[in-house]
Amino acid sequence: MHMHKFEKIWLIFGVGALLVFLSVLGVSAFYLGNQPPSCLATIDQEKVDTLPPFNEPGLKKVEGKDWDYELIFVAAAFAYTPGEVEVPLGAKVKVIATTKDVIHGFQVAGTNINMMLEPGYISEYVTTFDKAGEYLILCNEYCGMGHHMMTSKIEVVE
Amino acid sequence: MGIATEKLNVDRRDGRLVMAHFYVAFIALAVGGLAGLLQVLVRSGKFELPLGIGYYQVLTVHGVVLGLVLTTFFIMGFQIAAVSRTSGTLTNKQRVIGWIGFWLMTAGTIMAAVMILLNEATVLYTFYAPLQAHAIYYLGLTFVVVGSWFDGAAIILAYSKWRKAHPGTPSPLLTFMAVVNTLMWIVATIGVATTVLFQLLPWSLGLVDRVDVLLSRTLFWYFGHPLVYFWLLPAYMCWYAIIPKIIGGKIFSDSLARLSFILFLLFSIPVGFHHQLTEPGIDPAWKFLQVVLTFLVIIPSLMTAFSLFATFESFGRSRGARGLFGWVRELPWGDARFSVPFIGMLSFIPAGAGGIINASHQMNQVVHNTIWVTGHFHLTLATAVILTFFGISYWLVPHLTGRKLTKAMNKLAIIQGVLWAIGMTFMSGAMHAAGLLGAPRRSSFSEYGGAPQAAEWIPYQIAQAVGGSILFLAIILMLYIFINLAFFAPKGEQDFPVGEVADEAEKAPMVFENWKLWLGITVVLILFAYTIPLIDMIENAPIGSKGYKLW
Ligand SMILES: [Cu+2]
Numbered sequence: 001m002h003m004h005k006f007e008k009i010w011l012i013f014g015v016g017a018l019l020v021f022l023s024v025l026g027v028s029a030f031y032l033g034n035q036p037p038s039c040l041a042t043i044d045q046e047k048v049d050t051l052p053p054f055n056e057p058g059l060k061k062v063e064g065k066d067w068d069y070e071l072i073f074v075a076a077a078f079a080y081t082p083g084e085v086e087v088p089l090g091a092k093v094k095v096i097a098t099t100k101d102v103i104h105g106f107q108v109a110g111t112n113i114n115m116m117l118e119p120g121y122i123s124e125y126v127t128t129f130d131k132a133g134e135y136l137i138l139c140n141e142y143c144g145m146g147h148h149m150m151t152s153k154i155e156v157v158e
Numbered sequence: 159m160g161i162a163t164e165k166l167n168v169d170r171r172d173g174r175l176v177m178a179h180f181y182v183a184f185i186a187l188a189v190g191g192l193a194g195l196l197q198v199l200v201r202s203g204k205f206e207l208p209l210g211i212g213y214y215q216v217l218t219v220h221g222v223v224l225g226l227v228l229t230t231f232f233i234m235g236f237q238i239a240a241v242s243r244t245s246g247t248l249t250n251k252q253r254v255i256g257w258i259g260f261w262l263m264t265a266g267t268i269m270a271a272v273m274i275l276l277n278e279a280t281v282l283y284t285f286y287a288p289l290q291a292h293a294i295y296y297l298g299l300t301f302v303v304v305g306s307w308f309d310g311a312a313i314i315l316a317y318s319k320w321r322k323a324h325p326g327t328p329s330p331l332l333t334f335m336a337v338v339n340t341l342m343w344i345v346a347t348i349g350v351a352t353t354v355l356f357q358l359l360p361w362s363l364g365l366v367d368r369v370d371v372l373l374s375r376t377l378f379w380y381f382g383h384p385l386v387y388f389w390l391l392p393a394y395m396c397w398y399a400i401i402p403k404i405i406g407g408k409i410f411s412d413s414l415a416r417l418s419f420i421l422f423l424l425f426s427i428p429v430g431f432h433h434q435l436t437e438p439g440i441d442p443a444w445k446f447l448q449v450v451l452t453f454l455v456i457i458p459s460l461m462t463a464f465s466l467f468a469t470f471e472s473f474g475r476s477r478g479a480r481g482l483f484g485w486v487r488e489l490p491w492g493d494a495r496f497s498v499p500f501i502g503m504l505s506f507i508p509a510g511a512g513g514i515i516n517a518s519h520q521m522n523q524v525v526h527n528t529i530w531v532t533g534h535f536h537l538t539l540a541t542a543v544i545l546t547f548f549g550i551s552y553w554l555v556p557h558l559t560g561r562k563l564t565k566a567m568n569k570l571a572i573i574q575g576v577l578w579a580i581g582m583t584f585m586s587g588a589m590h591a592a593g594l595l596g597a598p599r600r601s602s603f604s605e606y607g608g609a610p611q612a613a614e615w616i617p618y619q620i621a622q623a624v625g626g627s628i629l630f631l632a633i634i635l636m637l638y639i640f641i642n643l644a645f646f647a648p649k650g651e652q653d654f655p656v657g658e659v660a661d662e663a664e665k666a667p668m669v670f671e672n673w674k675l676w677l678g679i680t681v682v683l684i685l686f687a688y689t690i691p692l693i694d695m696i697e698n699a700p701i702g703s704k705g706y707k708l709w
């Protein structure tokens with residue numbers, strides 16, 4: 001099978017660029033720890049309200065961890081609890097969320113917080129809120145009639 | 159390709175089978191296009207659906223009818239035509255199998271459609287559990303898939319008959335490509351068939367109480383990514399093997415075309431996790447592995463891009479074109495059979511770049527489930543692929559109905575393609591931009607409690623409505639052209655173009671036809687990418703979910 005010289009050059013260049021790109025992703029993921037939300041913990045979705053930490057949704061200060069706060073959210077058709085929360089500027093926060101019924105999304109618009117909430121699983125993401133302002137939380141996975149009404153709000157305050 | 163050209167016309171009996179597929183496909187285009195128009199209008203915030211019709215019901219129609227019905231019917235019809243043209247008329251037995259496939263698919267489509275219209279299946283075309291549709295909806299979709307296997311069987315049987323009659327000779331290129339796509343489709347649909355038959359159907363019938371949601375999603379996305387390559391490869395068949403003939407040039411390299419199709423077969427399936435990057439329950443190392451495998455399709459994509467432009471350039475230069483881009487002027491821009499698919503090829507450049515962003519491990523979080531993704535696949539499926547399908551219809555429909563594409567229709571077809579490009583630039587461009595600002599996909603119009611961020615999205619949603627309306631006009635034009643070519647165009651002979659190879663002496667290596675080898679590697683890659691994560695998923699599964707009907 002014969003390959004044109006220009007095609008060889010084109011493919012060597014393309015594959016080279018691809019290798020560089022994948023190395024960047026790999027170093028970011030495994031060395032810098034930038035992994036997508038992939039929490040492996042499970043929960044009984046029908047008992048969420050009685051199980052910690054979800055029995056007390058909202059912001060909690062924690063000690064002795066890599067993050068300063070834990071921000072607990074419970075999703076259910078078609079609302080999040082809490083419906084509104086304040087976070088101090090610059091706080092390193094672990095967002096911990098789950099659903100009581102169907103699949104929901106958990107997206108904080110304008111940030112990198114974007115994760116699926118699936119029944120029986122806990123979703124987590126650690127982030128730092130370093131810009132003051134009001135952030136809209138919304139459901140970005142279809143969950144029924146009221147899907148587009150499902151919101152909450154994070155207020156990052158000084 | 160001496161043997162391939164010995165028979166120049168698709169037999170009328172095969173033609174009727176193909177046209178049956180196309181009628182359903184274009185009815186689907188009409189219904190799905192109307193649904194799309196309603197969606198962009200609702201989402202602009204200036205229009206409400208009448209008669210208590212729900213936005214998500216319309217969205218389900220749009221996804222099912224365009225993503226599953228239009229594509230599957232058109233592709234199977236086109237592939238049957240390509241095989242019949244290049245490997246000879248189907249035997250009676252093969253044709254009967256094809257008709258069984260067609261009727262199963264049609265029955266399944268009607269079952270699913272009735273359930274959607276009765277509002278018993280407003281679960282979108284991805285039907286993520288634990289939203290629970292009526293059992294007949296799942297059964298209908300199963301019929302569509304099983305029917306497509308029958309069509310696939312007819313294609314594979316025709317291919318093996320040709321192989322037996324021509325030992326030691328590589329099969330005709332278009333037949334080879336149709337077989338690769340069919341095999342990929344069969345391996346991929348095993349995933350969705352498994353979740354529907356063993357999880358969703360028993361659960362919706364009440365035979366079991368609970369369903370494993372993550373397992374079901376994983377099986378769906380095992381199918382969901384190769385699904386997009388199942389749409390794309392028939393467009394590639396046209397670009398690689400038909401367009402060269404239309405412009406009067408040659409296929410750049412038969413062997414490299416085959417190699418790239420084999421690479422698509424290998425790397426399209428073990429990659430579904432790139433649709434599940436933000437979900438819990440899957441170890442990020444396995445996600446990363448599938449991200450790497452996903453990016454390997456870049457290699458055949460680069461080969462494809464090179465081949466196409468090499469064909470165009472060599473053709474232009476053979477006509478005496480000079481300078482770096484002089485050959486561009488030599489291309490037959492006035493021929494809709496070339497120019498409309500060419501718009502599709504161009505759209506694949508930004509579409510591919512967007513795809514790289516979507517699949518990259520971390521950047522995915524910025525765009526996941528935002529309307530950016532919708533913008534992305536309206537460039538891939540709804541521009542690159544569909545404009546190529548339209549470009550195929552311009553000659554294939556009259557070829558099969560014994561009519562001709564007239565000058566007037568050709569002109570209309572070009573207008574249709576340009577209108578499509580303009581509409582899609584507005585719609586997809588606005589979707590990409592709004593998505594980066596956080597606007598979600600699959601959501602009805604909402605002001606999100608007056609949130610200032612949501613207010614920023616509204617101008618983009620109006621741009622989407624403008625673009626979507628232009629696209630709807632283009633769809634009406636396309637339907638008009640289709641009806642003309644099927645029933646009213648003047649009788650005549652319209653050619654089925656099949657490209658010839660630049661270097662006749664170079665025979666494709668027979669190793670490409672070694673299906674045990676390629677399917678073997680495919681299976682090994684799938685097992686490598688999925689076995690351990692699936693075992694983890696099943697071993698650590700939560701209690702499972704009861705069904706919900708929240709619409
Ligand atoms: Cu929701």
Ligand SMILES: [Cu+2]
Binds near residue numbers: 382383386
């Ligand atoms: Cu994909």
